[in-house]
Amino acid sequence: MPSTQDAQLLKGVLSLLLLRLVAERESYGYELVQRLRGIGLSGITDGTVYPALARLEREGRVATRLAESRSGPARKYYRPTGDGYRALTEGADGWLRLAGVVTPVLSPPVPDEPAPPAEEG
Amino acid sequence: MNRAHDMRLPLDDRLRIERTLWTLDSHLDDLPFRIKRARRREMRATLYAAAADVGTAEAVRRLGDLTTLAADYLAAEYGDRGPRPSYTMGAVWLITVHVVAGLVTEAGTAAFTAGVLAAEPRATGDFRWSGVPWFIDEATITLRGGEETAAVGGAWAPLVYLISVAALVVGGRLWRLLPWWRRRHAAAPHG
Numbered sequence: 001m002p003s004t005q006d007a008q009l010l011k012g013v014l015s016l017l018l019l020r021l022v023a024e025r026e027s028y029g030y031e032l033v034q035r036l037r038g039i040g041l042s043g044i045t046d047g048t049v050y051p052a053l054a055r056l057e058r059e060g061r062v063a064t065r066l067a068e069s070r071s072g073p074a075r076k077y078y079r080p081t082g083d084g085y086r087a088l089t090e091g092a093d094g095w096l097r098l099a100g101v102v103t104p105v106l107s108p109p110v111p112d113e114p115a116p117p118a119e120e121g
Numbered sequence: 122m123n124r125a126h127d128m129r130l131p132l133d134d135r136l137r138i139e140r141t142l143w144t145l146d147s148h149l150d151d152l153p154f155r156i157k158r159a160r161r162r163e164m165r166a167t168l169y170a171a172a173a174d175v176g177t178a179e180a181v182r183r184l185g186d187l188t189t190l191a192a193d194y195l196a197a198e199y200g201d202r203g204p205r206p207s208y209t210m211g212a213v214w215l216i217t218v219h220v221v222a223g224l225v226t227e228a229g230t231a232a233f234t235a236g237v238l239a240a241e242p243r244a245t246g247d248f249r250w251s252g253v254p255w256f257i258d259e260a261t262i263t264l265r266g267g268e269e270t271a272a273v274g275g276a277w278a279p280l281v282y283l284i285s286v287a288a289l290v291v292g293g294r295l296w297r298l299l300p301w302w303r304r305r306h307a308a309a310p311h312g
Contacts, residue, residue, distance in 0.1 A: 029163060030170040033183075046171065047185035051193035054160065058198055071129065072169030073162065 007048075010041065014052045015061075016095060017041075019080055019088040022062060028075040029053060053078060061087050130169065134177040138168045141181050148191030151204040151294075160194060204297060211293020218288045222281045226257050230275055234262055243267045255280050 021027060021035050033049050056062045061084035066074045080088060130138075142161055149157050171180035184190055195204060233250040244264045252259045252275060260275030289295070296302055 028170070029167045030174070033171075034174075045185045046167070046180075046183040047190040047193070050164070050167065051190065051197045054194055055197035069166065069170070071173050073166040075166045075170065076163045 006043075010044065011048070011052075013095060014048065015056055016088065016091040018049070018052055018056060018078075019061060019084050020092070022078045023080050023085065023088060026077045026079045028067075028077050032078070056084070059083070130172060130177070134172060137177050137181060138165065138172065141168065141184070141187070145184075145187050145191055148188055149194060151195055152198055156198060204294070206293050206295045206297045208293055211289045211295065214288035214292025215285055218281070218285045222256070222277055225253065226275050226277070229253060229257060230260055230262060230272060233260075234264070234269055237262070237264065238267055241267075250275070257281075 017036065017039075018032060021032055027035065029050055030046070032053070033044065033046050036044050036049065053062070057064060057078075060081055062078045063081050064076050064078055067077055069075045142165055145164065146157065146161055149160065152160065168177075168180050168184075171183065174180070175183070199205070229252065230250060233248070237244050237248050243266055245266055246264060248262045248264060250260045250262060256278050258274055258276045258278060261273045262269060263271040263273075
């Protein structure tokens with residue numbers, strides 16, 4: 001399971017990931033959970049993903065259609081709308097810009113002790 | 122729902138899924154009926170798919186706490202403003218109270234008149250019905266030769282109007298208009 005902090009970080013970017021996944025391939029709810037686990041988010045819970053999909057649907061960023069299933073009730077498949085594609089493009093750009101700023105700061109090994117203040121150095 | 126395909130899951134698994142859906146449903150009363158039904162259908166399909174993959178118990182477990190899930194669904198639907206009042210339901214409850222009070226009034230006067238006529242089929246004069254304490258004021262029914270010619274009184278007492286207002290407020294959940302409630306809801310964490 002991810003830590004609480006990881007879960008909060010994930011919630012911030014989950015909508016973006018879902019839009020990206022359904023842009024690659026129309027999928028239904030449980031399939032998206034599996035695909036998220038497949039990319040490494042092994043601790044993600046189903047209960048986190050479904051409300052996020054509901055939110056995207058309410059915001060008009062995904063369209064849905066029902067399709068018969070051979071193993072159970074009809075499944076609801078998601079795909080991005082025009083707004084969804086725009087949100088994905090803008091969100092991805094924003095995320096990559098942020099990551100570009102944050103990654104160089106966080107990547108180097110953490111020093112054992114902080115350096116003295118600049119005026120004393 | 123394709124019931125023919127549901128037969129692939131054992132009965133106890135299907136019952137477990139339905140119980141989970143019912144529990145989730147009971148926390149989603151604030152959603153409009155159409156959306157609530159859509160969520161239930163989607164969740165049923167999802168649980169069947171997950172149950173076929175990892176077993177029903179694990180599929181249900183992975184949903185997490187159903188109260189939290191329902192709160193996240195509500196937040197997804199209403200955003201930070203929270204659920205709104207339901208004026209339609211408020212009106213339904215208000216009308217229901219008035220219809221019931223009207224029926225009680227009609228039934229009371231009709232029963233009283235029937236009682237008078239049972240004792241004296243050709244009754245003539247003014248007859249006083251004492252009403253229903255706290256709810257319906259007394260009424261005077263005028264009979265001529267066993268026929269009702271007039272009825273005066275039988276008004277609803279203030280308590281009926283108080284109940285009407287309470288029905289409107291509770292049925293319509295009008296407290297959601299209050300600023301403190303909206304602030305508190307907006308401060309609640311959302312998924």
